[in-house]
Amino acid sequence: MDYIKQIRILKILPCIADAEKIRFHAQLDRDISEILPYLNAILDSGIYNHYGKTLTIKKEGRIITIYSYDIQGAKIDDEEDAVRILEWLKEKINYCYKNKDKIQPNYQRRQSLNPLDIYRLLPGLNCKQCGETTCFSFAIKLSAEETNIMHCGPILSSQYQKRRKILFQLLKSSGYTVPSVFVE
Ligand code: SF4
Incomplete structure (x- = not known):
């Protein structure tokens, strides 16, 4: 039933x-x-x-x-x-x-990330590759989960490896979807 x-x-x-x-x-x-x-x-x-x-x-x-x-x-x-x-x-x-007996209930309240916290870790190039006019607009959309971090090409380059590591860990720990291959 x-x-x-x-x-x-x-x-x-x-x-x-x-x-x-x-x-x-x-x-x-x-x-x-x-x-x-x-x-x-x-x-x-x-x-x-x-x-x-x-x-x-x-x-x-x-x-x-x-x-x-x-x-x-x-x-x-x-x-x-x-x-x-x-x-x-x-x-x-x-x-x-x-399946109540098999699932660990989660009582945690997850908050959306602050766009500024994301913005500080983006490349800051305002290159528009992500489809947004500025990195800050991208950060706002990303914090609201209206876009995906993978749309920012530059952050995936080796030049931004350090920032990427911190940003992806921040996103992951806040419950955002991050492709596991990039969580170093
Ligand atoms: S692609 Fe990345 S670096 Fe370029 S504007 Fe978008 S967020 Fe900024």
């Missing part, structure tokens, strides 16, 4: 952050507070608040916040995408419940 049987979409609205996307509000068929620390343990890049009972995750650019009874999604492609995301989440929630 599944822990969660249904996640019902209550509202579909235009996305405030991106005019071409939608956002949604969905309702769970039970209180999942007890499962949130387990979800926080198995999902990457979650920002978890144990006392507020919220877990915010990013999935391929989409922003999803999970509460005890509700789920809010933003930057969602369309209604079909919303249904797909909710089905994926339902599977994860049911998986956590079923």
Whole structure:
């Protein structure tokens, strides 16, 4: 028997952050507070608040916040995408419940990194290779997980090996995705 049987979409609205996307509000068929620390343990890049009972995750650019009874999604492609995301989440929630004894719950609240801390470790060339006009704009997007460190070509060169090592360790220890091959 599944822990969660249904996640019902209550509202579909235009996305405030991106005019071409939608956002949604969905309702769970039970209180999942007890499962949130387990979800926080198995999902990457979650920002978890144990006392507020919220877990915010990013999935391929989409922003999803999970509460005890509700789920809010933003930057969602369309209604079909919303249904797909909710089905994926339902599977994860049911998986956590079923495997509670094997998963170490994570009660840690992860904070986003300060863009300045990232900026100080970037090459500072403002070369635009990453698609941003300045290193600082790139740092802002990276701290919000709207881009990937791998888009900065210069940081991968041997010239910046020392900075790269510190930056990648900082990103990794803060829960950001860093390709393991570059974590020296
Ligand atoms: S590619 Fe790297 S060095 Fe160039 S602007 Fe972007 S962040 Fe700065």
